[in-house]
Amino acid sequence: MSLAAAYLIGIPRMPGSQCPDADPRVEFSLSDDPLQAVERELERLPHGPTLFADGLEGLYQAERDARRAERLPSWLRLWSLGQAGIALGLLTHIWPLVPSPASTAVELLLALCVLAFPVSCLTRTKRLAVASMAWALIGLVLQVALLALPAWTGEPVSPALLVAPPVALAFLCGAPLPDAWSRMAAGAFTVGSILAALAVLPGASALTFGLGMAALWGAQRRIGERLGSLRREGFLLRRQVRLQNEAASAERAAMERLAKVDALTGIPNRRAFDAQLIEHLVRARPSRPVCVALLDIDYFKALNDAAGHLSGDECLRRVAGALRKAAGEALVARYGGEEFAVLFEADEEPALSDRLERLREAVLALDIAHPGRRGERLTISLGAAMATEAENSRVVLDRADTALYRAKNEGRNRVAFEPKAAPVADTADLRRLLDLARDGRGGVPAEDGERAQA
Known part of the structure; x- marks a missing residue:
């Protein structure tokens, strides 16, 4: 960007780089340039998703809140469909004929999935976030209960019960909920599932299931951290592009102003x-x-x-x-x-x-x-x-x-x-006079003769 354009639109410059007409008493700091702040954060980001500096963290959280409001309804509906699929699979493979206390938990899970659709229509972001988290926690608690119920009912443990917890844990990965809430829900669900598995499975199987759930929990946390880093990088890139476009627009406006304003007097040229x-x-x-x-x-x-x-x-x-x-x-x-x-x-x-x-x-x-x-x-x-x-x-x-x-x-x-110049004779009148002269009649209309005498 040229110094003249920067001076006209007020973009901060390094000390000593002001245009000649700038006030030398005013010092401009490069740290005040929002584009430079974004570029510094982009350089620092690969070391980890740390908090942004220079007020960028507040802007990032505000954008996250706005985007969360857009993503929560679709995620809640997707979660409800996934949980409904798990519940229907359990009903089909575990209790096809004989009802048991476990069927009640499955029915509650199905009812929870159906009610998630009207809940997703909430318009207030905070209420929708709280309702989504409550619905997810209730669903996870019901799945832990389903995993633990065979210990009290004496029914055999179906492989479907062991598949459901990892699937439910995967649905929490990348959920548009506050990061602390997602981490707490995933941790509590993992610990509850491991304890329930210890109660219903033999030692070796329980150990294998527990190690698998712990590994999935660690992978879920790593994926969540990576997604958080990508979200922060995406935010910085979007802001960088926006600031660059604004700077380019401002420079074009400054160039247009330079083309229309006299540099010495400041009035139009x-x-x-x-x-x-x-x-x-x-x-x-x-x-x-x-x-x-x-x-x-x-x-x-x-x-x-x-x-x-x-x-x-x-x-x-x-x-x-x-x-x-x-x-x-x-x-x-x-x-x-x-x-x-x-x-x-x-x-x-x-x-x-x-x-x-x-x-x-x-x-x-x-x-x-x-x-x-x-x-x-x-x-x-x-x-x-x-x-x-x-x-x-x-x-x-x-x-x-x-x-x-x-x-x-x-x-x-x-x-x-x-004064305004006298109007020239009408072209039609001049052509008519020229035609008369060419005809050789030599005379002119009375009106034209009066004009000539006048």
Whole structure:
């Protein structure tokens, strides 16, 4: 990004890298740049999903909360379908004919799965998160109970009972719940499943199942940590892209501003004035005339020769400020060198004269001694032209320029108006007269003869 663009849009820069017009008393620190903060966190992230610095952690948690609200309903429905599949599998393979106390737990699990669908329609994020966690805990408790029930009922332990806990543990991996909640639920479910297996399985089988559940729990935690790291990296990458796009947009806006604003005086330049002039002239009507005025600082070359160009630049800045303040809603632009241009929709001619006189008096009120002309003050000359219909901008500017030269020839420090040029004869009339001459009749219509005599 160029220094000029950075200065215009206020993007922090390193000390000593300010553009020449920046206030040297202001120090900019690179640490204040949010894009640099994101890039530092991206470099630090591979070492582990640690907390972000520089306020990024709050933004990350806010985005997590927003994304959690979007993902919770779909996850809760998926969880309910998975739990329903486990329950139906248990009903099919364990108790196909004879009811038992275990069937009650399975029926409760099925009812829990059905009720999860209306619960997923909650609109408040916190209530939905709490309900999802409660539903998951109840489902896990029921599965632990199902695993422990054979110890009291005397029924044989089906392999399906041993498959259900690992499947349920897998559903907690990547759940859109607070990380602490997921870790606590997974740990409690793993410990409960191992204890239930010790109660219903022989020693070697219980040990094998316990080691398997512990390994799955460790893998689930590692996957959760990796997902957390990926979520943080994804957050930083999204924020980096967003900040880069914002910086690019701001730089484009700054470049557009540089193309339309005069760097010395801070007012619109000739390019911006010409564009506005065309738009105004298109809308010009007798009821809404457009006034174009060209202003020129009197004897500006003598001022530059006597006081130097730096004084001349300061003079231009002060004149531009006075004109902008006195012009009100009118557009004031630097048209080139010591010449300025003013554009506004005019009213009656007396009011128009007053508005232009206010501009002249505003510069005179600056009370700037002219170093090139002893005893004189800095003044301006103005030339104005009116447009009451759509016209070519070059024609209107030419009339205003003619009026400006007349104001200078009449003694400067004054306002001059240039009337609109007389309309040219209609093309159809000229063609008709030419045809008559070619016919050799030599005569002209009475109306045209009267015009010729007049």
